[in-house]
Amino acid sequence: MATIKDVAKQAGVSVATVSRVINGIGYVHEDTRKKVETAITELQYTPNEVARSLYKRKSRLIGLVLPDITNPFFPELARGAEDEMQENDFRIIFGNSDEKLDKEQEYIQTFVQNNVVGLIASTNYPDTDTYRNLGIPVVFLDRTADNRPSVYSDGREGGRMAAREILARGSRRITVMRGPEHIRPAQDRFQGAIEKLKDQGIAYNVIHTSSFAFTEAGTWAKELFERYPDTDGVIASNDIVATAVLHEAQRLGKKVPDDVQIIGFDDISLSSLLTPSLTTIRQPAYDMGRAAARLLIQLIENKKVDQKTIQMPVTFTERDTTRKVEQQHG
Amino acid sequence: MATIKDVAKQAGVSVATVSRVINGIGYVHEDTRKKVETAITELQYTPNEVARSLYKRKSRLIGLVLPDITNPFFPELARGAEDEMQENDFRIIFGNSDEKLDKEQEYIQTFVQNNVVGLIASTNYPDTDTYRNLGIPVVFLDRTADNRPSVYSDGREGGRMAAREILARGSRRITVMRGPEHIRPAQDRFQGAIEKLKDQGIAYNVIHTSSFAFTEAGTWAKELFERYPDTDGVIASNDIVATAVLHEAQRLGKKVPDDVQIIGFDDISLSSLLTPSLTTIRQPAYDMGRAAARLLIQLIENKKVDQKTIQMPVTFTERDTTRKVEQQHG
DNA sequence: TTGTACGCGTTATCAT
DNA sequence: ATGATAACGCGTACAA
16 A cells, blocks of 8 residues: 555655645645646555544544344435435444444444544433543434434324324224333334323223344234234334234234234335335435434534434325225315 | 553553553563553543554454345345454444445445455455455455355355246246346346256246336336236245235235245345245345354454355245145155 | 654554 | 653644
8 A cells, every 4th residue: 555655755745745735735836736646646545544533533434323224224224324424425334232232332432442523323322421522423313312413203293193093094992012112212102102092082902012123023913913802903113013913914814904904113115015015104214314414414514503403204104004094075 | 532641641651561451462560550450441541443553554444345235135244244243343334335336446445545454345346456456355245256255145056946946836937037137146046047947948038127126126026917917936036026026916916826926035034024925045144244254354364264255055945925835745 | 835843642662 | 571762644833
């Protein structure tokens, strides 16, 4: 690897001059600029980011902590963030936390050790010391902490929405699936759903789903129909779980949506490819990732930020695991 | 952020001594070690990886280039690689190439600029200068280049397997879906399938699927049944496409597997949750990721490597989009 | 307009 | 057993 010294020697100038042409800063004669530039291409020189980072005490690296990219919701967030960062010449160091504090902290430590200029984190522990006085801007993604920069969607409203729509379509023996307790958005949507249900005076059952893993989703689904076989409406904790419920319902010979209606959460890509295709509360994951990246870049560049917390809308995405609602009559 | 100097001052020793206790190298008196260690914890000192990296000309960072983590096959690879790397104190810088050479090269350049010690790449262009004389070990994942370190599975055999099994289960009007031309593994499995079909003297149709995106998968499925409505067996280019085909078949009122059998490729998590659940040729994605990481670590540490190219087995994973084969009679 | 020299935080060499 | 100091590659005062 050629260094700035090699270029200087080759061009017959000092390293300072080379540095100037690279960064386009300060005066430099047109002729010497040419010389330097040809030297650079001849030697295929590219600046050493590590040396730069050491001197400036900051890199072009961004840390990204996500729970688990094996859950299809998160790759969408990741791609949104990555694409936006890429376009702004930032690169991403990445880690899956599995929703565990120690893993998360381990990653964040190494991010900091590598001089990342900013952090995007989808964490359940935004209020730990880990994030206070980190010295670099942090944007929470898919999670919030009051008055800290964050991009998330309105889970509570999403929950209400799910309850409202499933009621409007005639389900009365509803089972709500409650996601993992330490995952905030999962609790928000659950709370929203039961809030609406209570509001309407509708009784409901609850099934606890202590993970979002594909491998375990089937278990919750089985448990659901064993414990509450007369369920005619399921508000699932997310699309993965909803998929498992749909699968199990069909295995039991139930007709969806005639016997059981199912509503998921997230709108991951596969949802529209199921049969029947999955009705769900959509979160604009990719856009959330982009928004988080944009917000972080603003923070990094000390731009004035119009809003520190961005709440994205959830939308009821009607497909075929719910019945068609009757036409309103005027 | 405290530096090694701060620690030295605090402990009343020189930076050299601090460095020794950190790295556990050379002699250092038990008492001074204690002093240094308490200073370290008091100041919450952690070494600056950037400075280390600059001096040593190598970091603890690994570059990972994948086509697109939005395709559920790749997060599995990524997690396998990440988990193995994490356990060995390496961290990952990541980029999605979208199978495009320029994006890929851009990422690799910044990886190199950041002193990564190794690279895991799922590339269609292993033989470009980008990878020759990079100066750091590279492991190709899910792709091969002759005699270069790589971890992949036997796509050709997988294709043959798919053809053999669908024939054994009675399909005779088979449509084979051919994946994107520039993606090697897609072509391998396609070639394997038609090889077997020709071998058995069975005619077949071909549908071209020029991407693996969820959003486009539906298009190929529609095209398939419009052009070849009497198809009674589909060998899909991967599980995403297979899912779309299943969806479309059901939309058209076809019974799966009675009217049409479908075989996918990869065995992504959702496949077992479809109804009917998807028969597929499984690649052990997570293990492939791990194996690639292990191989790369060996290369980095200059260990003698038992085998540079690791071919993982594909397995026929029989589920419900294929008919049960008749019992063999003795 | 250009060059010299120092510092960023480490590690390693060489004295002591 | 410990300390001074030169490098690693770059950017920037300051001098020329």
